[in-house]
Amino acid sequence: MNKKLKHIIPITMAAIIAASIPTVSSFAEKIGEEIRIANEHSVLEMERQDERENYILLAGQIKDIRQGHEGSIFALVSDSDEEYSGIQFGVSSDTLLLDQRGEKVAITSLQIGDTVKVYYRKDQPMALSMPPMTFAPIFIVEKEGSIGFTELAFFNENLINLNNTLQLNIAEETQIFDQQGNPKTKEDLVNQELLVFYDITTRSIPAQTTPQKVILLAQEEQTLKETMENIDTIIADDFIMVEGNKMIPLRKVAEYLGYEVSWMGDTQQVELRLQASSFLMTIGEKTYAYNRSLGQFEQAPLLHNHKTYVSQSFIDRLMQ
Template identity: 30%
Template structure:
């Protein structure tokens, strides 16, 4: 019994110690000022905003290579035991392919199953909502180097400090400086650009400083690339299959190409529901959902509000959406063929 009493006494003492106790304060001068929890936070107590890096890195092993002769994509996973893990990278001529061992360019046919790669993509890159997600990266680096080294992909200002403030470049005569085509560059041509940096040693300062071994300027050629015009208005291609539309495309008064929503949705295997009272259409495909309302430049996708600058319209009793709806809202890859036809790839 004595043991039991001790435990009970100890438990009561603990409860008294930990339990909140309300005490009425005297009105005298000894009472402390009570600050309500809604009181404003002092500026010194506020947490500073964290600057997000321009480019996001995803590293893993290539588990699949899909090449139909026209499109090339690789499935990269960092956890092969998870069927939903990974990311699909679509590779086109704009993607910079590199080997970290040689620090040189490689061709797409060298990408093989089992290779470890790092993909870098702009933080604003359009990504599908599928599992795994799909996107077109800016840079792919094959990891084969045995010696330690670091690759940093970022925009740098004229002082050669990265946009996130983590790295400063001290370029010397030994630093190789080239553009994406392999042309040699002067030091003055790299400031204010998006760069791929190869380096090994850096200081522990903030920002860290390094003398890079190699710098590649990611900027695309300055020459103007003329995109083919959409001239085929009654057909489009989805996953290499030509589809005839029930309603033709047209340009509105502002010159924006408008697409028939129902034809597009059904071609992409979305289920579409129309609410005549609210003039709203809902599109669903598995876990993917989006909604549009006639006359409102508010496009909902995955609980995000997207504005395209053009509201949905009704023409000949059919709902139309702007051309940008495909990439910006449905997050599909779109190209215009040389024959002037829209081609959509999932």
């Protein structure tokens, strides 16, 4: 309604309209109740969604690569050209390393400039270095000339993600596996976190797709079990016995858990850093520093074949 029409409304009509409108206080009270309830529902739903989705995505390019141990590498991934931006990801044989169509990719094929997506758990340890450092559970390489998309999300009983943007229609040709490559069925995918590889989608809400491959991701309890199994594998191939104590390779285990390891040859000391945790130990001494407190090894750390070995029980302290 324009200004002229507003001015010619009869006063009596205005009075009738005004009388029919609830008072401001009563209107605000009713609306306030509705808004409050809606907000509470939204917050609770967001909290439930947050509990069910365990991965964070960093999409960017590989800015730098440096060699690690036994074929592993550290890849600096960033979505910016600013100094110290991004995260250094440890990529090893334990990493689920695939392209955007779900095909395996060799670590040796990774190059500076590659466009990648890295999914890492929101609760996994991260060293407070510059830039920060952690390991990469899932590393997706976007190959040029290959069409495909990935989605990592929690999918409900109808195989719809929590954002209601994608629904899965599983076909006979859809490949379904867990992270270890074991075959799974459509029924295993309900109410689970999934890594989905797909191409064509419908223009509906949510968009629907028949995925080429779906990988069922491990739950937190399974992840902890797998972590311990992987550490056991590392130890099985590299340990020594000293006075009845099993000594394990410190750097291998600590870096696998995401620690930044520094060797100070002039003082024969090793420093470990991860988030707010730091350890400082000296070869030949049972006492070590942990943040502002002191701890005790069962057996003093020692050097063997240019590697530091510590008591196996130290693993428990590293995982706290």
